[in-house]
Amino acid sequence: MGPGEPRLAERGVCEAVPELELLKLRAAECIDLAAERLGALSRAIWSEPELAYEEHHAHGELTRFFEREPPVASWAVQPHYGLPTAFRAEWEPPGPRAHGAALHLGFLCEYDALPGLGHACGHNLIAEVGAAAALGVRGALEGLSRPPPPVKVIVLGTPAEEEGGGKIDLIEAGAFKNLDVVFMAHPSQEDAAYLLDVAEHDVTVKYYGKASHAAAYPWEGVNALDAAVLAYSNVSVLRQQMKPAWRVHGIIKNGGVKPNIIPSYSELIYYFRAPSMKELRVLTKKAEDCFRAAALATGCTVEIKGDTHDYYNVLPNKSLWKAYMENGKRLGIEFISEDAMLNGPSGSTDFGNVTFVVPGIHPYFYIGSNALNHTEQYTEAAGSQEAQFYTLRAAKALAMTALDVIFKPELLQRIREDFKLKLQEEQFLNEVE
Incomplete structure (x- = not known):
């Protein structure tokens, strides 16, 4: 059954508020009781960083943990x-x-690392927080004195977030097909129930020219490096007409082999980002025109190849994030303002694609350090003992929010309504139903 289909709401499951609060306390207690095991799991993943699709050690640690x-x-x-x-x-x-x-x-775990930096984005903590939240929900439901409502707790290990888009592979494989709501949390420098993670499209641009002696007979050559330089300049000129929230960043990866040989081949890599898939397509078209113009001006041929997967923007679910904030505040979490959430710096994640097929939440949590993600300092912070308190606190807030979803049918209904509304705004409703 999909996220739009009725379940608990129609069964009239209605719990007394005091009982729900006791269940939340029980979830937090269960996470605390498992703190040593969870910390060891996180440390084991942090100690042996692995790149996208190569996370064999982390996969083994996590599967053994649950077994x-x-x-x-x-x-x-x-x-x-x-x-x-x-x-x-x-x-x-x-x-x-x-x-x-x-x-x-569904509770999602990430565990891939960054080349040369290790766990500089704290994915070891993402794995830990997903596992911990799932244990908390399970522990709370086991403590019920009567048969619990029909529910299944599912932990998904999702590799390759930093490169490739493992969640997109799993979407295509049907892994998210029957999930109703998904939860994960990401380490950061602050606590935010939502941040504006944007859509991303990556391209490789290759120019093919003709080699020739640069001094003896340069007129016989077709300079592929000139095409790359023009392409870079064209995109730079385009920036004046870009919207403030659009981002374009690129490098020249290959520009020739020797100064006295006119380069017959050059290669660039570009990342394009925009707040929505609709805007991303507009930006991509403008940039590709810049690439083709450079080929025309230099006489080169051009090949523009996009990555296998685009990362979609994360769809906000206000009902979910409000529930998470209410639970987090009770645990002492101090969240940034809604204005800061919606107007702060942003990145991109394959969790965005997940939010186009199932309602979900992707909050950010402080780990006791002001170091920035993707730095050596953040790698150190992600492996520190201090990060454990904040990681488990975020897990408790996720578990409590999941219990709200289970026992408050009106909340589940609002979550589904928010989900459909955002899909309609993105004009994706027909594509995902």
Whole structure:
């Protein structure tokens, strides 16, 4: 069943508020009880950083973690799920339960690292927070004195966020097909229930010319480096007409082999970013015109090749982020303002693609350091003991929010309505239904 289909709301599941609050406390207690194991898991991943699609050690650590989580075999673990370094772990309450189709809640783990820097984006902590939140929800539901509502807790190990888009591969493999709501959290320098992660399209541009002796008979050559330089300049000229939120950054990767040989080949790599897929397509078209103009001016031929996957912008779900903020504030989290959330710096993530197929939340959390992501200092911070308190606090807020989704049918309905509204605004509704 998909995210738009009714489940708990129609069954009239209605819990007394005090009981729900006790369940939230129980979730937090369960996370605290598992803190040593969770910290060891995070440290094991941090200590052996692996690049996109090569996270074999991290995959092994995570699958063993759930296979051995007491009581043993309580989680149904599927290693190599859709990808060699992806996995799926499922838990549902044992014994009798209320009638009806189960609500499927997904908790996502990332664990790839950066070349030369290790875990400078803290993906070891993302893996930990996803695992911890799932344990918290499970522990809370196990503490019920009566049969719990139909629910399934699913942990998805999603490799290759930094490059390639592992979540997009898993979407195409059907891994998100039956999920109702998904949760993950990302380390940062501040606590934010949402940040404006934008859409991204990457291209490789190759120019083919003709080599010739640069001194003896340069007129016989067709200079591919000139085409690359013109392309770079054309894009720079285009910047005056770019919207303020558009971003373009590129490099010349190959510009020839020797000064006295007119280059027959050159190569550039460009990243384009925009707040929406619709705007991204406009920006990409303008930039590609710049590349083709350079080929025409120099007599070169040009090949423009986009990456396999585009990263979509993350669709906000205000009902989810408000619930997360309410729970986080009770835990002492101090969030940045909504204005700062919507107007601050941004990056891109394949979680954006997930939010086009299922409602989800991707908050950011402070880890006790003001170091910036993708730096050596952040690598150190992500492996520190100080980061553990903040990571588990974010996990508790996620688990509490998941319990709200389970026991508050009106919240689940609002989440679904927010999801459909944002899809309509993005003009993607027909593509995902």
